Amino acid sequence: MQQEKLEYRFFILSLVMVTLLFGYLLQSFFGVIFWSSVIGIMFHPLYSKLNSAFGSKPNLAAMTTLLICCVMVIVPTLLIVGSFFQEGARLYQKLDSGELDPGSYIEQIKSSFPIVQEFLGRFGIDLDNLKSRLAEGAIAGSRFLAENAVQLGQGTMAFFLQVGVFLYLSYFLLRDGPQIIAILIRALPLGDEREHLLFRKFSEVTRATIKGNLVVAAVQGFLGGLIFWFLGLPSPLLWGVVMTLLSLVPVVGAAIIWAPVALYLLASGSWTDGIILIAFGAGVIGLVDNLLRPVLVGRDTALPDYLVLLSTLGGFAMFGMSGFVMGPLVAALFLSFWEIFIREFNPSFDPHHLDAEKELEEWQGEDSKARDE
Template identity: 60%
Template structure:
């Protein structure tokens, strides 16, 4: 009786200490998550380097980290800075009247009178839609300008978080295999289940960040490039917006390039508009079908509707990091239910709900 009481008391205290420690780390959730994600992506590079120089763990981890900074961190910071500058400049031009959005929308309306009739049939007032669109653009521009100012004021905090992420990434690269082994020993879920869940975590993180992000960046880059070639304003800004939209299945970069093509038709530039539509369909649109199966794999891909809802929900809950966190939580949710159905509902049926990784794939790290 005494032993049972002591065990329960210890477990309760362990739970309290763990919750307290989790609250302690809550302000650093974003750098911790991205450190884990970057480690999963670059760990194969570290392993290959370590195979050639097995006694230089610290040096190889540092070299891998430097490769990560050069390949990922510096380009992302450069693009983000340019994106914010272009967005703020565009907002200032709209606010000052240098760019008159009402006049541009009127050109589109005049060029496509059938749009007004179609909208009226489905109960949408074009004038009200125009006001909401203008209000939304101004709100987005104001939000971007405000956050650009806040980012400038919190530069020190940003670089502290970035430094913490890189610092943690170094140790995760160097000691990741030991940490995974320790985690498997500590979790009371059963080794087979833990291997499955950790493999699913690694698999979806790589697929979401390395695969989906590469596809989105490729589509956004190609979209921004054609905007620049055609002489459309703020090509980098729209390229980044197309990159973000490309993360969402069933939405994609067409939400930007197709209205831009309509605008070109309305302003008397049918050649540019036709080039943009053909390019968007044949180049930007086909990137998803060509690259995603190679980088992500059809068997490991979540259903599009799950990806859509989990990505949007992740963005709403976690900000920009949500595009990776949302699908990851969705994949873990499906993995847990797969284990539950297989072991508790239909023990004799070993067929998984979705194609999952084999146990041998687990500790890639």
């Protein structure tokens, strides 16, 4: 008996150590594995339909689905990213040569609208300090884009390796995704019901985040770049991509780009362009979120707005660009684990019928009675 316990404990210890070692081995590909899983989740309904149409030929269905995914998502994304870095390189050249001076734009707004300086001063924001920081940030950011544009143009081996692994892994996750999930459910010692709930939550939040955040942000960025191009503003593709990235962050949005530009246009005397940009930004770009998100997300699980904001910002800080999906996903799994805990260890508790004021009054009454005693 003692020998069996020792063997069991040593096996569990070995299992944990080998698992950690394998995770460490794959740490360079965590991003690739995650986004391959996202592709498997997002395109699995299409794979299932194609597999049925082809008469249960999973290899052909997975390959066709992956080709459609490449045409719809991967190739356009790579082209946009390449153009984005090239425009960033040109912007850096203009900033470095002095052809563009971000500080002059701030100075123009400051002289034309003194009320802006007074308003920002109430929040402790100094326009002169902001001008210097803006210039430094613009040069540093454009320099980063210029350096990466060179690397992207040279086509580094690491980049092609990542893309190759991504496509290869996506193919197998499309084809074997349900079997992998079944194996994980069988292997994990959490209980089948809990595991089904967690995997379902993972899929729901991933779909909701991609459809409700990425697609909406892409549409807002496209519209922002389109209006910049229509008004003849410089680097419309660059600023369109920047607005897309900022639209992924709740509360911030694309307005942090187009609003100051509109203010500068008004300050420089381009009243017509400034008014058009304000009207388009507020009336079209700003309404995209309210119009598209309910249609795209549907009945998928949604997190509270404040939790989406905190988890998205935390996700960016911890996981980089993948954080806009990983952050809300971690938050959703956190809520799911606590939901399971509450349901199993306090089954009488129903948060949907909780009267907070009544609970507070009862707690205050019990607390007062305890002090009197």
